[in-house]
Amino acid sequence: MPMKVQIHKLFDYLLETTAQTPEAIVGFSLSTSPQLGDFLGDLDPNLSLDWNQRSFRGLPALRDHILTQAGLTGICSADDVLVTAGAAEANYLVLRQLLQPGDRLVTDTPGWPQAAVLGRAQQADVVAVPRDEADDWRLPLDRLRDAVTPGTKLVFLTNPNNPTGRMMDASALVEAVDIARAAGAWLLVDEVYAGLEWEGPRAPSVAGLYERGITTGSVSKALGLQGLRTGWLICRDPSLVMDALILRENSSEIMNIMGEVIAEIALRPTRLASALATARAEGQAGLARMDAFVRATPGLTWIRPQAGLIGLAHLPDGLDGEVFARALLAPPYRTFLLPGAAYDLPHHIRLGVGGGADTQLQLGLDRLAACLKDMT
Structure with a gap:
């Protein structure tokens, strides 16, 4: 239980x-937080504070912007996106719906501790893949391959890594996808720090690389908009997104309309x-x-x-x-x-x-x- x-x-x-x-x-x-006044010129004073009445998945324009900033336009559809109360809720919805007692969850350490906390609560078999400071905190793909045995349910990573700031580049991410695919595992990559890369380009989002890839992110870190509690998950598997939507209906139910509206403004490309x-x-x-x-x-x-x-x-x-x-x-x-x-x-x-x-x-x-x- x-x-x-x-x-x-x-x-x-x-x-x-x-x-x-x-x-x-x-x-x-997180980056310096904007003030509400920075958005007033783009807000409609007649905006209803009821839910958006267009989609339980989130504002359509916001979901389009989420795909654009992730480089997934034309690869994923708007229905592959679910708007959530930050990346933390997106991760929670996946971990809670996928993991059953005895399932194998592989995650890295140091890393974002949410996966291990919720995995243990679900009585999953939590396996940590250690990063070494002597190796500049690089994700050891050989250790990851050894840990992701056949039948592993989920691999949970952050890229850029939270809290070391180490990045997986495109080739490393593709290798992680190959490891997950060989085991039949889901691969969730939390991208909350995407957009703040200092060495090399942003890595591709895993939702575009793998049919069981799950990308999560938010406006919290790079844009300093943590207080909006607006994040997302992206996955091309419709059953995964629907399961997450069902669980969200029984937790936060619908999104914060002001959070969605301001996030939509903030993610407009220009x-x-x-x-x-x-x-x-x-x-x-x-x-x-x-x-x-x-x-x-x-x-x-x-x-x-x-x-x-x-x-x-x-x-x-x-x-x-x-x-x-x-x-x-x-x-x-x-x-x-x-x-x-x-x-x-x-x-x-x-x-x-x-x-x-x-x-x-x-x-x-x-x-x-x-x-x-x-x-x-």
Whole structure:
């Protein structure tokens, strides 16, 4: 029988520390958030706040934009897209509907912990494929091939990887598809950081490469629109999309109409291109600053992310990441970051450069350096 969903360390730490009032944040994971006023000129004041009354799958124009930004126009149809409450709900709908007790779920680590949490709740056999820091956090395709045995139900990956920022290029993704296909497994690739690639082009979306490929994504990270809770899943298998739609009917039921409408505006091609250009410029500048900081800080090392706004840094030998994070959050430093224990890496911390000026990144880095000096 399915079990109660257990809290993961990442969310547990966030819940415990949310009431704190840090003066700086080093680890923000999304681009600077726009304001509502940025969209008012494109909003119809007579818009009904009832559901869109055109499709339970999401606004047709929004679904078209989702296909366009994913490079799937002409490969997938609008009916292959389901709009969801963020990528998290998209992943949840797939994991909940596909996995039965005893099914084999393969996922990478470090990676987005949602798959393992929900897989265990479904009493699936959760198999982790470890990425090695010594190998620049690359996904080890040989280990993936060994783990994805015949009959594996689902392979869950993030690309770009969350939280290391490592990318699978097109050839690696095709090999992952071949591995999944040989085992008859579904392959879900969460693309929440797509659009923020620093080394090489965006990888193709798996929904266009494989009949059992599932692409999930959202407007949260690259566009800073996390508060809209608007994401999606894309899959060419109509039964998978319908199963997800049925489950969503019994959870969130229908979408947030304001979230859909604003996301549709944000994903209009011209507007999207401009927003991504701004986000990329800010992200590149922030990562250059962070990389220089890490190189100049004794005992601190990291593999600079190839994509996205976050990465994992290794602390000086013997220093526990959670002990350090709690000390940094307390006076006199009052700076927030996420400990590596959230990803089962107790001697790491998560560094990030998102959030814009409000995060007071330079202040946070100065205090991080001071705290490290005091603790080592």
